[in-house]
Amino acid sequence: xxxxxxxxxxxxxxxxxxxxxxxxxxxxxxxxxxxxxxxxxxxxxxxxxxxxxxxxxxxxxxxxxxxxxxxxxxxxxxxxxxxxxxxxxxxxxxxxxxxxxxxxxxxxxxxxxxxxxxxxxxxxxxxxxxxxxxxxxxxxxxxxxxxxxxxxxxxxxxxxxxxxxxxxxxxxxxxxxxxxxxxxxxxxxxxxxxxxxxxxxxxxxxxxxxxxxxxxxxxxx
Amino acid sequence: xxxxxxxxxxxxxxxxxxxxxxxxxxxxxxxxxxxxxxxxxxxxxxxxxxxxxxxxxxxxxxxxxxxxxxxxxxxxxxxxxxxxxxxxxxxxxxxxxxxxxxxxxxxxxxxxxxxxxxxxxxxxxxxxxxxxxxxxxxxxxxxxxxxxxxxxxxxxxxxxxxxxxxxxxxxxxxxxxxxxxxxxxxxxxxxxxxxxxxxxxxxxxxxxxxxxxxxxxxxxxxxxxxxxxxxxxxxxxxxxxxxxxxxxxxxxxxxxxxxxxxxxxxxxxxxxxxxxxxxxxxxxxxxxxxxxxxxxxxxxxxxxxxxxxxxxxxxxxxxxxxxxxxxxxxxxxxxxxxxxxxxxxxxxxxxxxxxxxxxxxxxxxxxxxxxxxxxxxxxxxxxxxxxxxxxxxxxxxxxxxxxxxxxxxxxxxxxxxxxxxxxxxxxxxxxx
Numbered sequence: 264x265x266x267x268x269x270x271x272x273x274x275x276x277x278x279x280x281x282x283x284x285x286x287x288x289x290x291x292x293x294x295x296x297x298x299x300x301x302x303x304x305x306x307x308x309x310x311x312x313x314x315x316x317x318x319x320x321x322x323x324x325x326x327x328x329x330x331x332x333x334x335x336x337x338x339x340x341x342x343x344x345x346x347x348x349x350x351x352x353x354x355x356x357x358x359x360x361x362x363x364x365x366x367x368x369x370x371x372x373x374x375x376x377x378x379x380x381x382x383x384x385x386x387x388x389x390x391x392x393x394x395x396x397x398x399x400x401x402x403x404x405x406x407x408x409x410x411x412x413x414x415x416x417x418x419x420x421x422x423x424x425x426x427x428x429x430x431x432x433x434x435x436x437x438x439x440x441x442x443x444x445x446x447x448x449x450x451x452x453x454x455x456x457x458x459x460x461x462x463x464x465x466x467x468x469x470x471x472x473x474x475x476x477x478x479x480x481x482x483x484x
Numbered sequence: 485x486x487x488x489x490x491x492x493x494x495x496x497x498x499x500x501x502x503x504x505x506x507x508x509x510x511x512x513x514x515x516x517x518x519x520x521x522x523x524x525x526x527x528x529x530x531x532x533x534x535x536x537x538x539x540x541x542x543x544x545x546x547x548x549x550x551x552x553x554x555x556x557x558x559x560x561x562x563x564x565x566x567x568x569x570x571x572x573x574x575x576x577x578x579x580x581x582x583x584x585x586x587x588x589x590x591x592x593x594x595x596x597x598x599x600x601x602x603x604x605x606x607x608x609x610x611x612x613x614x615x616x617x618x619x620x621x622x623x624x625x626x627x628x629x630x631x632x633x634x635x636x637x638x639x640x641x642x643x644x645x646x647x648x649x650x651x652x653x654x655x656x657x658x659x660x661x662x663x664x665x666x667x668x669x670x671x672x673x674x675x676x677x678x679x680x681x682x683x684x685x686x687x688x689x690x691x692x693x694x695x696x697x698x699x700x701x702x703x704x705x706x707x708x709x710x711x712x713x714x715x716x717x718x719x720x721x722x723x724x725x726x727x728x729x730x731x732x733x734x735x736x737x738x739x740x741x742x743x744x745x746x747x748x749x750x751x752x753x754x755x756x757x758x759x760x761x762x763x764x765x766x767x768x769x770x771x772x773x774x775x776x777x778x779x780x781x782x783x784x785x786x787x788x789x790x791x792x793x794x795x796x797x798x799x800x801x802x803x804x805x806x807x808x809x810x811x812x813x814x815x816x817x818x819x820x821x822x823x824x825x826x827x828x829x830x831x832x833x834x835x836x837x838x839x840x841x842x843x844x845x846x847x848x849x850x851x852x853x854x855x856x857x858x859x860x861x862x863x864x865x866x867x868x869x870x871x872x873x874x875x876x877x878x879x880x881x882x883x884x885x886x887x888x889x890x891x892x893x894x895x896x897x898x899x900x901x902x903x904x905x906x907x908x909x910x911x912x913x914x915x916x
Contacts, residue, residue: 344827346830369826372491
């Protein structure tokens, strides 16, 4: 499903730029759960952004679901993010002025789903992540763990094949972290490919594979 | 596409409601344009309405013959009274220049004495014919008007003009009226006495009052671009006044002419000038005022001043548009992270662009509606309260105004929306 070959990412700055990824190569098959770990600044999030088609590598090749990312137009990348990739962020990245159900509806809105269909599915997903009865609450009225559940429900809205989570438990207490982990690994059990960037050892241990990174390179797989 | 537009409109509305102060400022900027626009449009419509009314009530192809009082005299000792236009000359002119709609002679000696029931007041008697009422007849007639029989038989009949009750006016106007209206006694006499059918004396000659003309109040007077009527008080057949010496032989008649239509005006003017040349020689003894050109110049001035107002409206719209661009750009930068989130969950560049354009167009639409409401309020109730004539606001004016407001917002939102759509998702997500 995912194939990276000698991925490089150099951010502009200074004479030579700042290298975030230096020759990263690996593959992930469908249904795998992979944890990407390493110290801060080692390039984990950069790698996740490239895998999620949010960013483009400076060098090397990346194949997603059989498609060469370098040949994809911006529209194709957007369509892939819309239908095949779900994102969960450490800072949740929910729209605070919208209630939970509207946040979950957003990806379906861009997919052209009907209003009724969107709402039905959003309610199902919120019930699935344990937020039944809290659909009309805005993110500011929810706890950190609840916000992350809304973010997971939003990520699952268009039934993606790949779920990317960037430090999903980074802002949560241990009890909430465990609940979020259970939800994420439950998805793996349903056949979804899940890639989690994390500092959380417990989370990394539960993943099927652990990619350890240091200084923009893979230390071990 | 409809669903995308609907969703963008919903998001836009929630954004507008979420940022009330910012939105209100944008509305006001666009609303100012709408107000000025509606005012200018209605001013142009009013100008054309005045033109139509002018055509119907006063005519356009007008000219007036009068004595040339500015003529230079070579030698004072050799001064001879200049020739005058007599009633016979008017009849001859009618004969020589056929097809004219109106040839209305008017003679006046400016100050006459009117006596009724022992009361004497100063008046101005104008000698006229029935043609007088063909143009600028903005009165309500009680009794009857002077007819050709009166003129031909030199009958001692007259028509009195009763002034309209004064409109609410400022103190200065009232004071000036009191100071300069030396015929105030006449006004009081005809206002407070029903003289219809009664016999009065003009300069000692008995006249029967056959009609009373009630002046229309300003609010009921048809609007016109150019007013050719004078301040009439007492009207009598021109032949009668001449016969009884109220008009003397040295009093030249003025002749108001309406050629009937604009096409025939130049030819009529040429024929009238030719008639005067043949009748009185080459000397510049009479002036033929080309009133049609004056009317047209007046109309052009009215329209150009409305165009200036429309330009101001356009400037106000552009200023409003720049305001919307500014607000939208500020919104884009304030919501960079949100743009990143939307891009991450699958929104394409088109979705982001659509969202900001629709939001700006909604600001424009609401601003346009607000401006239209304010424009109507200023144009109708406010102007009436201030004693001004209300603006003729047509149904298409608010529609056009709102459309222009929305179009302005659309045009000025394209750049910020393009900036928003061009943000890279990963960089937008990192924005603080």
